[in-house]
Amino acid sequence: MTSPSKITVLIDLSGTIHVEDKEIEGSISALEKLRKSKINFKFVTNTTKESKRILLQRLTSIGFSIGENEIFTSLTAAHDTLKARELRPFLLIDNKALEDFVDLHKENPNCVVVGLAPDKFSYKCMNEAFKLLLTGAPLIAVHKSRYYKTKAGLALGPGPFISGLEYSSGIKAEIIGKPSAEFFKSAVKEFKSEPKDCYMVGDDVRDDIGGSQAIGMKGLLVRSGKYRPGDENKIDPPPYNVVNNFSEAVEIILTDLIAPSL
Amino acid sequence: MTLWTQKPINGVLLDITGVLYESGNGGGNAINGSISAVLELNKLGIPVRFCTNETQCTRRKLVKKLHELGFSMEESHVFPPIPAMCKILKKRGLRPHTLVSSAAMEDFSEIDCSNPNCVVVGDATTELSYDNLNRAFQMLIAMENPILFSLGKGKYYKDAGELCLDVGCYMKALEYACDIEAEVVGKPSSNFFNAALEDMGVDASETVMIGDDVVNDVGGAQTCGMRGVLVRTGKFRPQDEQHSQVTPDGIVDNLAQAVKLIIESKN
Numbered sequence: 001m002t003s004p005s006k007i008t009v010l011i012d013l014s015g016t017i018h019v020e021d022k023e024i025e026g027s028i029s030a031l032e033k034l035r036k037s038k039i040n041f042k043f044v045t046n047t048t049k050e051s052k053r054i055l056l057q058r059l060t061s062i063g064f065s066i067g068e069n070e071i072f073t074s075l076t077a078a079h080d081t082l083k084a085r086e087l088r089p090f091l092l093i094d095n096k097a098l099e100d101f102v103d104l105h106k107e108n109p110n111c112v113v114v115g116l117a118p119d120k121f122s123y124k125c126m127n128e129a130f131k132l133l134l135t136g137a138p139l140i141a142v143h144k145s146r147y148y149k150t151k152a153g154l155a156l157g158p159g160p161f162i163s164g165l166e167y168s169s170g171i172k173a174e175i176i177g178k179p180s181a182e183f184f185k186s187a188v189k190e191f192k193s194e195p196k197d198c199y200m201v202g203d204d205v206r207d208d209i210g211g212s213q214a215i216g217m218k219g220l221l222v223r224s225g226k227y228r229p230g231d232e233n234k235i236d237p238p239p240y241n242v243v244n245n246f247s248e249a250v251e252i253i254l255t256d257l258i259a260p261s262l
Numbered sequence: 263m264t265l266w267t268q269k270p271i272n273g274v275l276l277d278i279t280g281v282l283y284e285s286g287n288g289g290g291n292a293i294n295g296s297i298s299a300v301l302e303l304n305k306l307g308i309p310v311r312f313c314t315n316e317t318q319c320t321r322r323k324l325v326k327k328l329h330e331l332g333f334s335m336e337e338s339h340v341f342p343p344i345p346a347m348c349k350i351l352k353k354r355g356l357r358p359h360t361l362v363s364s365a366a367m368e369d370f371s372e373i374d375c376s377n378p379n380c381v382v383v384g385d386a387t388t389e390l391s392y393d394n395l396n397r398a399f400q401m402l403i404a405m406e407n408p409i410l411f412s413l414g415k416g417k418y419y420k421d422a423g424e425l426c427l428d429v430g431c432y433m434k435a436l437e438y439a440c441d442i443e444a445e446v447v448g449k450p451s452s453n454f455f456n457a458a459l460e461d462m463g464v465d466a467s468e469t470v471m472i473g474d475d476v477v478n479d480v481g482g483a484q485t486c487g488m489r490g491v492l493v494r495t496g497k498f499r500p501q502d503e504q505h506s507q508v509t510p511d512g513i514v515d516n517l518a519q520a521v522k523l524i525i526e527s528k529n
Binding site: 118119121122123124126127130131134146147153154155156157159160161163164165166167168169170 | 386387388389390391392393395396399400403417418424425426427428430431432433434435436437438439440441
């Protein structure tokens with residue numbers, strides 16, 4: 001049996017353990033089971049529609065008990081990048097997430113930061129971002145997801161808007177969140193687990209599974225959230241495993257612990 | 263004598279915005295020398311057609327605006343993407359969900375838009391909101407074989423002295439979201455240029471296309487077998503002269519200079 005402390009599980013939030021204000025059935029108890037096993041875990045999210053504080057409130061009200069330091073968001077990673085490079089951002093970021101950027105200078109901006117911000121993706125704001133890019137400002141993508149799941153169905157993520165800005169300006173975006181290798185590495189750093197001892201559980205076959213597997217982690221694709229039949233065939237190599245939901249993913253991880261499959 | 267005028271020129275295709283006039287508040291302004299340049303071509307007896315990706319108003323309104331600016335041309339000699347789009351929709355029995363400028367919708371009046379089985383995206387401004395783009399996305403993603411048409415694929419255009427996002431940005435957005443490739447109606451599609459060539463009855467090898475978009479006007483025309491000439495007006499930027507994929511057959515300051523060179527080649 002492998003020692004649980006060597007293993008780290010990265011877990012996506014939206015579409016994997018919840019959709020908006022609703023738990024994906026069995027996720028709360030599966031998380032408690034994982035916690036009891038002494039396996040390391042961290043939530044890694046490209047959710048950029050709300051600040052970490054609001055996100056935590058939402059998860060707590062659903063019934064999850066998760067600590068602030070157990071969540072690693074692409075917003076935090078983006079903020080740290082901007083700060084380290086002393087950039088002044090023009091933010092296409094949802095108002096509910098702006099508090100994560102309060103300490104940065106924003107006057108006379110010299111870079112464009114794009115997250116999931118339906119209210120900011122008007123032609124006018126997009127055009128303002130475009131004009132800044134024409135001056136040579138870098139384009140920083142909090143993440144580049146194509147779409148996400150809402151109660152009303154699938155909805156456009158920031159990826160399409162980033163892709164459009166890239167095309168029109170000729171500037172390639174730097175991607176901060178999943179599937180960037182740097183993001184996954186930063187998320188597991190504190191646990192000192194080898195990539196082969198890390199799992200990533202998520203509903204996005206490219207950003208969660210493809211991205212983590214590219215650096216040697218094991219991707220567990222859940223058939224919840226934005227999953228659509230056939231998604232598992234979109235990446236090569238295919239996901240380590242495909243399961244119905246988060247609680248099935250936890251079962252597989254615990255089984256691997258007793259009898260390592262590789 | 264410049265190289266591009268050495269072979270016979272028996273037809274000319276002209277881009278409109280950025281070649282004939284600069285768009286801007288109150289309808290914009292004719293570019294210096296362009297009004298008489300078009301007249302000179304007519305005097306020479308060289309057929310001229312106008313190939314534009316303009317979809318922010320109807321063809322009738324566009325021609326009316328050009329007449330008001332001082333240009334003379336027949337409406338049937340102006341080729342915007344929407345009439346070409348309508349022909350394709352009818353031929354293939356498609357019913358579009360349109361994400362285009364409301365000012366241009368009249369040109370879709372004879373098209374059945376109920377129960378859509380394809381999406382058409384065109385150049386617009388306020389219409390290109392998150393909600394409208396999301397609606398188009400949701401329709402595409404629900405189709406078994408999503409069909410997306412884009413009325414041109416320009417990266418940007420110039421309006422009131424500033425570069426602004428063109429339809430290409432939104433075409434790419436929907437392509438990326440749905441993992442599909444759009445069919446482009448308008449420049450640089452060869453079918454689009456060919457319709458104008460057929461109307462003139464002139465072979466591509468004897469035709470010159472003059473435009474301010476190095477990729478869609480110049481490159482598109484060259485792919486079609488025409489010569490492509492770039493003007494330094496409209497959306498032109500100095501780096502366009504060293505474009506990585508397109509080498510124009512000629513580069514001129516403006517339409518007037520291009521026409522002057524054509525006249526000289528005839529003498």
